[in-house]
Amino acid sequence: MTASTSIVEIRNLHYAASGRPIFAGLDLDIAPGRVTTILGPSGTGKTTLLRLITGQVRADSGTIRVDGEDVRTLRGDSLYALRRRMGMLFQSGALLTDLSVFENVAFPLREHTDLPERLIRMLVLMKLQAVGLRGAASLMPQELSGGMARRVALARAIVMDPEILIYDEPLAGLDPISLGMILRLIRRMNDALGLTSIVVSHDVKEMSTVADDMLLLSGGKVVAQGTPAELKSNSSDIVRQFVGGLADGPVPFHYPAPDYFHELLEREAP
């Protein structure tokens, strides 16, 4: 993949949190118009990567280009202008709890446009219809199930017609029916709206059914990349451990600790 064909291009990214290096020289490309899933063990920095791409946190060094713009150099209004071309679905849905479902979806329109109320209503109902929740327009976020909250958040994320849609763990904690709905929506939204979808997840099996590309992050780097089939046939230890769900391997079962017997025989508590 060449730089010119990537909608997200990361080069030599370094980022440390509380002195702990998360990324040390990360290179990554995401192609436009495709569903790309970023996989990786817990704590490997997947959500941090999304926050770096969206400019919510600043990288220590390296470049992050989104649609040709270097996110690290953007501030204030120019960063907001870029974000208006993105939509993000948070793991919790992050709906505004003092607004109804309808008002949550209408929120970006009310903040950024002067559209007449009739048009706002029409747009909101269309987006809610797309996620199957037009009938829930008058409900408050507290009255929604986890899956419904995420579908409302998805409607809100697409209401401004973004070019890039980012999902942070969209499948976490969902029942099989809600999970199926979200998977279907990820694929359908991407194709119908001509989006680029970036999905952070560790649900390998489920995401394999809708993703075009999959990236596996480990140790702050991309250790494997390709189509779901290519990732499945990858023979490296880390990919086999992650895809196969093996308890021990390159990601060890035991947290680093001193010698077991030596510690058992010690008198003082650690």
Next chain:
Amino acid sequence: MTLLSELRMGLAQTLAKLGAMSWFLVRLIALVPRALPRFGLIVQQIFNSGTQSIVIIMLSGLFVGMVLGLQGFQLLQRFGSAEALGVAAAIGLVKELGPVVTGLLFAGRAGTALASELGLMGATDQLSAMEMMAVDPVQRVVVPRFIGGVLSMPLLAAIFSVIGIYGAQLVGVQIMGVDSGSFWSQMRAGVQGRDITEGIVKSCIFGVACSLIAVYEGYYAVPTAEGIGRATTRTVVTSAVIVLFLDYLLTSAFL
């Protein structure tokens, strides 16, 4: 040596926080002109911080006024000047007790509500979601709450003082038998514009301080249940100390 270094570190942290809070205040004030056109959001916050605090303010004002009436009567009667109860209660309430007690109650009722609400919005990614929707959460969420708090405080302090005076009158005139005419006429003659100005200035400054502390602690709360709890506690404790400290400074300034 250890104690000294801990004290030094504590002082450095306090100064750093004071600096960060001052910078946050500058940021809020700079955003006020952008927030004012959407006055509906501010009115909503005046309702949340002000209107919803009225009952507790009125009840507290009534009881404080009644105690003041009782104590004042006992004291003034010793000197044969029980008729001065009206002016004594009014000055005490308008200049001191009104702004200070309202400030403390405001911190406990509205301040904690503001801090926990903002903290919870942070913990549930609502503020991050706004950032991602290219909406500045400080301008959209924090500034209206700050303005709402600042506007509510002097109004609440005024209500507190009025109800307090009524409480003092209730005890002094209705129960203890102070002459009603003397009570009101001495109050009208003794309370000067300067006293009322002092009360208004104090309540406005306490409103800025309490609202700032609440929104700062809430906005920067660690996004966990424990973090929100700590932020709420810090809001009450810091606001109470700052209100009393500022009260001393302002009282000195008005002497």
